[in-house]
Amino acid sequence: MRKLGIAALGAAAALTLAGCATTGSDVASDEGAEIRVWLVGTDTPDAARDYLVETFEEEHPGSTLVIEEQSWDGLVDRLTTSLSGSDSPDIVEVGNTQAAAFTSAGAFLDLTEHYDELGGDDLLPGFVEAGSYDGKFYAAPLYSGSRLVFYKKDALEAAGLSVPGDLDEYIANGEALAEANPGKSGIWWPGQDWYNALPYIWENGGEVAVPDGDQWDAQLSSDESVAGLEQVQQVMTNASLAPKDGNETNPQVGYCDGTTLQLSAPSWVKWSILAPADAETPGCPEEEANLGVYALPGKDGGAAQVFAGGSNIGISAKSKHPELALDAMKIILSEEFQTIYGENGLVPAKLSLADTLGTDEVAQAIAAAAGNAKLTPASPKWADVEAAGILQDLFVKIAQGGDVQALAEEADQKIEDILNG
């Protein structure tokens, strides 16, 4: 019994600890190598994945390329532990707003001398900036995606409404739809989905945080930002029946069962909605004709300044096969691979491939949105703000109907603590 007690103590001690050893990696032989590529979420179409694997293995007989899909939830945490370990993946995708956390920490291989080979000035400039640190180029753009509003054409028509021309009309439409259709969301908006709230802040002239010397000044409680946040609250409480503390995964479920009439989501959500009914995450392909899409309108008409979501891709500094990883990276940034992104509604990493988006409704909406996209504060510590869930908590509380000014001040304090900490 005594032994068991001591063993229990030992186990408790062992389990409470998180040992974190960094071991050096040796560059191994490139023959018969396995390159591990981390792609995040389901954004990258299967056609592109197949193309990458096949092309790489053709060019490098004997070597294999494995794509491991990661989820966006907790990505920063996982990258921190895996990139620093001896079992690091070779190539990883990282959200553009998270890239700075890793480029600044030396987690990625310096690609400055390969900049031109990878696409040079044809690469999306905002993303090149996001993937650079201290004048060095670490993480290339992978793709960009804007947020679009998807809606049910018949519902909008039945309520006697049309595609809104400005932000106020968009909000009014959402409220009118919710009122005309009890039990349904005029604009589906779960509380944790903070990306969608950014345009409201920006369109009202607010900011999340602005640089102030070498410090950051969080701006959520400025008059302009609060005006935007109040609009967010208006939509969340009047137009949305989504769970106040829910997250934004699987928006197609509500759309397909008819309880979501409009929703704002990344452009690739179109394919989630139209996924075959027998797919792993089924959609409702029969809705295709009824699925309308437009860019979120701004306060003064035109496209709103939306969040420029997207990804960068870098080679782990601990990759055992940096040469092969670079070859794989070249395939990822090749015209063929990037064209598949364009054809699937994601903005390719190269400016010259913009026309692969096509000319349909979605493409026009994407072009309109991408032309006016903005980023989160460019601080290496911004990823920590995201990881701490400060914005998720803020908008859950706003969705519950809390006092916007007080909540914004509280969030500002926490954001400054992290950015300046």
Add this chain to the structure above:
Amino acid sequence: MTTTDSGPPPVVSSVDGERLAAPQPAPRRSPRRRRPTGGLTPYALLVPASIVLAAIVGWPLVQLLVTSMQEFGRAQVFGAPPEWVWFDNYVSVLTDPAFYAVLGRSLVFAAACVVITMLLGTLIALLLQRLPKGFRLLLSLGLLLAWAMPPLSATIVWGWMFDTDYGVVNSVLVNAFGLEQYTQHSWLIEPLSFFLVAGVIIVWGAVPFVAFALYAGLTQVPDEVLEAAQLDGAGGFSRFRLIVFPYLKPIFLITTILQIIWDLKVFTQIFALQDIGGIREQTNTLGVYIYQVSIAGGDFGTGGAIAVITAIILMSISLYYVRQTVKEEEL
């Protein structure tokens, strides 16, 4: 295991021929102390286990202590030299009201979980003993399945059951019981309700272990003693309190220690539930808080300091119980 009923010291120490020899007088310790015949053998036998322990428990512990006294961020993870700050991290943790909120929340939550787990576990163990064979097998199987379920899968499935839009709990409450206020009721948004759901998941997962351990112990309680007590007029509850409980005390102690340790540093269930819903800041417990500060927030120094403090708290609580156990043993 069942030495707790040790009554008075043995009156007979040996049988000498036909006669019973009286026990030797007590102060015989020093003459009886034999010279260690094995020389260094006992120590040599301890070496392998000690090395393994030092490697897998000691080394991480040293690492943790070192990290907790350094300014250790993401850049240091990738190789930048850390700055030595001695106890700065501890000071910043111990002066942060957020830490005390988390600590208090964890203690209360763990206490509630431990009490409920032990209570249910005991009741189920007693039930197992009384059930006919077929049902006992069925119940054991059910318990085993609950026990074998990985906590992450369990949490996700329970999360679905408590889902705001499509959850079976809301659906049953509304459709079967006509409780309209549960239409689209969010179970996780209020911290109290969040911990109710988390508690259900944790207790559900922990009860089988306690039930099995106690059931195993129950089979060791001699029937004659119980029967004698029954004949003397002891009711069911007094028999449990006066006979079964003392017999099983060591098992109760160990399972309680383990439950306290597990519940205080619970991570998976809370972490996964926070993603499904709820407000992180109001629902963080120690395990999740350490993760959030160190791994998600990239501040390993501060996270390490919180982990050391947590370890100290866990040890001081457990030490009390271990001492109790050891005392029992020495009786």
